[in-house]
Amino acid sequence: MSDAPRDEPTAVPGRVVEQRGLWFEEFEVGTRYLHRPGRTATEADNTLFTTLTMNSQGLHLDAAWAAQQEFGERLVNSMWTLSTMVGASVAQLTLGTIVANLGFTEVTFPAPLRHGDTLYSETTVLDKRLSNSRPGQGIVTLEHVGRNQDGIVVGRAVRTTLVRTAPEPRP
Numbered sequence: 795m796s797d798a799p800r801d802e803p804t805a806v807p808g809r810v811v812e813q814r815g816l817w818f819e820e821f822e823v824g825t826r827y828l829h830r831p832g833r834t835a836t837e838a839d840n841t842l843f844t845t846l847t848m849n850s851q852g853l854h855l856d857a858a859w860a861a862q863q864e865f866g867e868r869l870v871n872s873m874w875t876l877s878t879m880v881g882a883s884v885a886q887l888t889l890g891t892i893v894a895n896l897g898f899t900e901v902t903f904p905a906p907l908r909h910g911d912t913l914y915s916e917t918t919v920l921d922k923r924l925s926n927s928r929p930g931q932g933i934v935t936l937e938h939v940g941r942n943q944d945g946i947v948v949g950r951a952v953r954t955t956l957v958r959t960a961p962e963p964r965p
Contacts, residue, residue: 815884815891817960818932821919829882832914832943835870835907843874870907875949879940882915893931893956901951905942912943920952930959 844854852859853869860868876898907913921935934957940949 813885813889815888817891818922818934818957819960821922821934823919823921826916826918827886829886829915829917832912833878833882834912835909837909840870840874840909844871847873865906867908870909872903875903875907875913875940876901876951878913879915879938879949879951880953883917883938887917888955888957891958893958896933896954896956899952903949905946905948907942907948913940913948915940925956931956932959
């Protein structure tokens with residue numbers, strides 16, 4: 795092999811797009827983001843998540859016991875539902891722009907998610923304000939909602955995040 799430098803490909807004029815989340819300034823209160831594709835919950839997802847998080851709840855792990863309970867079968871761990879709802883939003887909203895999660899409130903699971911259900915997530919921007927104590931950062935409040943393939947709400951959470959403001963343009 796030669797050590798001679800290779801010719802660089804000729805640059806084609808055009809835009810360069812780098813995947814990232816939104817800067818604080820790009821969040822608009824009232825905007826709703828639909829995160830696609832959906833995520834079908836498998837038995838393996840549920841068992842792995844449940845055991846990784848040391849949750850020994852039979853409702854997620856014991857088919858014989860769960861069959862005798864109200865829903866008649868094992869259900870997907872609601873913490874998997876919450877994590878997946880939030881995770882689905884990352885690439886579109888906070889990838890590389892979030893500083894921290896500040897908290898979750900109003901977390902509810904009005905209907906169960908079952909093995910084989912597909913979770914579709916959406917996020918609505920509820921509020922935003924510049925941080926009083928952290929220059930260059932703002933607080934954004936997001937509502938995450940998860941629905942199954944039939945449109946039934948299976949999870950909802952309000953999350954407060956600390957997000958970077960857009961960098962100053964370079965001279």
